[in-house]
Each structure stands twice: as C-alpha cells, then as structure tokens.
Amino acid sequence: MEKIARQGLLYDFYGALLTEHQRHVYEDVVFYDLSLSEIAEEQGISRQGVHDLIKRCNKILESYEEKLHLVEKFEQTKKLAREIQSLTKAFSENRDMGLIHRIEEISGEIVELEAH
Amino acid sequence: MEKIARQGLLYDFYGALLTEHQRHVYEDVVFYDLSLSEIAEEQGISRQGVHDLIKRCNKILESYEEKLHLVEKFEQTKKLAREIQSLTKAFSENRDMGLIHRIEEISGEIVELEAH
Numbered sequence: 001m002e003k004i005a006r007q008g009l010l011y012d013f014y015g016a017l018l019t020e021h022q023r024h025v026y027e028d029v030v031f032y033d034l035s036l037s038e039i040a041e042e043q044g045i046s047r048q049g050v051h052d053l054i055k056r057c058n059k060i061l062e063s064y065e066e067k068l069h070l071v072e073k074f075e076q077t078k079k080l081a082r083e084i085q086s087l088t089k090a091f092s093e094n095r096d097m098g099l100i101h102r103i104e105e106i107s108g109e110i111v112e113l114e115a116h
Numbered sequence: 117m118e119k120i121a122r123q124g125l126l127y128d129f130y131g132a133l134l135t136e137h138q139r140h141v142y143e144d145v146v147f148y149d150l151s152l153s154e155i156a157e158e159q160g161i162s163r164q165g166v167h168d169l170i171k172r173c174n175k176i177l178e179s180y181e182e183k184l185h186l187v188e189k190f191e192q193t194k195k196l197a198r199e200i201q202s203l204t205k206a207f208s209e210n211r212d213m214g215l216i217h218r219i220e221e222i223s224g225e226i227v228e229l230e231a232h
Binding site: 068 | 129130132133180183186191194197198200201204207213216217223226227
C-alpha cells in the first residue's frame, strides 16, 4: 500500500486516540497536503517541530495497529465482501449454483472474522 | 447485550491496550469467573484492589470504544454477513433473483462500512 494511503487508513481507525493538536497538524500534512513550512508558520512551531510531530503520530498509529490489527482485519473483510459482489455479478450471467454455495461460504468467513 | 458479553467483546478488541497485569486480573474475572477473594489472594492485593482494577479496566475499554466505535462497526458487519448467509439459503429454495440483487447490495454495504 502507498505510504500516504496507509497513513490515511491508520488515521481513520486510530486518529481519535491522538490529541486535538496532533490531529490538526496530521490532517494538514496527510489529507490537505500542506507543506511543512506552511504548517510551521500556521502553528507557530519550527519546520523540524512539525516533522517530529508527524513522525511521532505515525509511530503512535502504527503501534496501535501492531497491538490491535484492526486495519488488517477490516481490509480482509472488505476483500471478502468485494468477492461476494463479483460472485453475484457472475451468477447473474451464468446461473452456476456453485457460486451461491461459495457466497454462503464467504459470508460465513466474514462472520468468523468479526467474531474473533 | 449482557454485561459480561459486552465486557468480553470490548476486551477482545481493546484488551491489548491494557497492561499485562490488568489483562491477567481481567481475564480471571471476566473469562475464568474466579471470585474477587481468589484473585486477591493470588495477586497479593486486597479484594477492594481487585474490584477497583476491574472497574478501571472497564472504564478504559469503554473509553476506547467511545472514541473508535470499532465493536459497534464489527457488529454491524457481522449482522450484514449473517443476512447474506440467510439469503443464500433462501435462494437455494426459491430461486428468486431479487435475493441475488439484495446480496449484491448488502456486500456493497459491507465494503462501504469498512471503507469509512
């Protein structure tokens, strides 16, 4: 996964655990793509300070994922749900009942994943 | 949801964020159903100490859920996946193509949920 996409995903899951200040600066960099200089000026801190804050936030977010693995799990679930979508489309074309059986299996896998 | 079931679910999601000591005592109470006295003796702390620790753990776990809502989201996903399972069974009986359309919709809902 591209680094910026992963940062965004980790932030989506665990961003609420950062401080408001961290979130503000993190969003400016990761989502609004502002330059370190712009943010430094806006926040009244040094460029290095912004750089360190982002690095620290990434570390915090990665450490939550290391412990909880929720991004990983959600990605798996999403992949399975997309598979079901494809299978329903394929079924509409070829009416192969084996596909329905496979959809049933995959939905069972999702339930299992979500149940731990 | 029954209190003990909710405690277990919150622990499944966020337990890794507690300290090892907290996890140990929490599991003894919530999963192994040991009495406060038994745990107090085993841990060399007072009954009140065990009681306070559990209360504090519940508060920590609930505060993660309040911020992240991941248990809530996983429950929704699980419910949708169960719905797909039922629909595949119903389809095997009545071959109503409307059910396939509904399965496609629901799998799309899961993808959306997981994508934020």
